[in-house]
Amino acid sequence: MAFGWEAAVEAQIRTAQERGEFDNLPGAGKPIPGRGQPYDESWWIKSFLEREALPTDLLLPTPLQLRRRVEQLRDEVRDLPTEESVRAFVADLNAEIVAWLRTPTGPRVVVRPVNADDTVRRWRSDRERAATPTATPVEPAPASPSNRRRWRLPWRRH
Numbered sequence: 783m784a785f786g787w788e789a790a791v792e793a794q795i796r797t798a799q800e801r802g803e804f805d806n807l808p809g810a811g812k813p814i815p816g817r818g819q820p821y822d823e824s825w826w827i828k829s830f831l832e833r834e835a836l837p838t839d840l841l842l843p844t845p846l847q848l849r850r851r852v853e854q855l856r857d858e859v860r861d862l863p864t865e866e867s868v869r870a871f872v873a874d875l876n877a878e879i880v881a882w883l884r885t886p887t888g889p890r891v892v893v894r895p896v897n898a899d900d901t902v903r904r905w906r907s908d909r910e911r912a913a914t915p916t917a918t919p920v921e922p923a924p925a926s927p928s929n930r931r932r933w934r935l936p937w938r939r940h
């Protein structure tokens with residue numbers, strides 16, 4: 783037995799169908815994403831990250847996030863303009879590492895503060911390497927017909 787509100791909702795759906803409001807909806811006629819794959823409890827988190835174009839590193843526990851940031855430090859500081867900005871970046875990262883070391887949560891992963899002097903030294907060498915022009919290969923000039931050696935097939939006369 784249908785309740786009064788159920789009948790009203792069904793009537794609204796039926797009139798919307800008759801008006802064609804459900805025609806040409808996005809994804810109409812396409813297979814349901816993930817159908818046929820095993821159930822994943824975190825499907826909605828993964829779809830949110832994908833839809834919003836967020837990095838999947840956000841799902842990692844804090845020590846793994848910090849470790850990944852330490853591993854990617856060279857790439858992160860490469861485009862910084864000054865030595866002071868590199869040191870400030872390293873100081874911020876070290877502050878996060880020390881805060882985690884004081885009250886560790888998550889898996890036991892070794893994460894140590896970064897040596898700012900070593901990072902600045904690598905940053906300088908990367909900048910110097912990028913600043914030095916690479917030797918461009920010199921293409922040989924096309925051989926003029928007089929300089930070209932003529933190869934003859936032994937059985938043909940020229």
